Amino acid sequence: MTEYVLPQHANALGNVFGGQIMAWVDLCAAICAQRHSGRLAVTAFVDDLKFESPVKVGEVVRLRAHVSATFRTSMEIEVRVEGEDSQTQRSWACVDARLVFVAIDGSGKPTPVPPLAMDDEGVRSSQARGEARRRARLDKV
Ligand SMILES: CC(C)(COP(=O)(O)OP(=O)(O)OC[C@H]1O[C@@H](n2cnc3c(N)ncnc32)[C@H](O)[C@@H]1OP(=O)(O)O)[C@@H](O)C(=O)NCCC(=O)NCCS
DSSP, X not given: OXXXXXXXXXXXXXXXXXXXXXXXXXXXXXXXXXXXXXXXXXXXXXXXXXXXXXXXXXXXXXXXXXXXXXXXXXXXXXXXXXXXXXXXXXXXXXXXEEEEEEEEOTTSOBOOOOOOOOOSHHHHHHHHHHHHHHHHHHHHO
């Protein structure tokens, strides 16, 4: 997803509001979860967020999401957010986020999601790390 930062997205310093970035992160992750599951998906959990560097009015926010692990009806989605100066092409890290989405069937109940294809070591290790984070998350709730 690509967003151009307008004055209505910014605080008094001319930087994008954290809440605006969070809304874009949620939207980007929802699209990713729905593409993977083929279902409507709702946000169940958002991990801690650290805002590394600001993005200002007139700059661009780029968001990239992927499914980092799948469980029975839930999925962990990672979103990388970068700022971009579209005139110079310079880009920088803004936020890395992880969210859990649950796929919902036509009667509003959680429904199974397809597993990630475990066809390479990168995916297997991403799934294993996601399972460890899931245990930590579910201990908190
Ligand atoms: C998320 C939600 C659908 C889960 O429903 P539920 O009746 O608790 O369902 P279950 O207990 O069967 O859990 C379903 C899955 O959600 C996961 N889950 C539920 N709460 C969770 C949480 N706080 N963090 C992470 N995962 C969670 C469960 O681990 C389970 O995953 P699994 O099937 O992959 O093992 C329900 O709590 C809900 O609708 N919450 C509000 C969502 C919302 O309004 N989001 C914002 C707008 S989109």
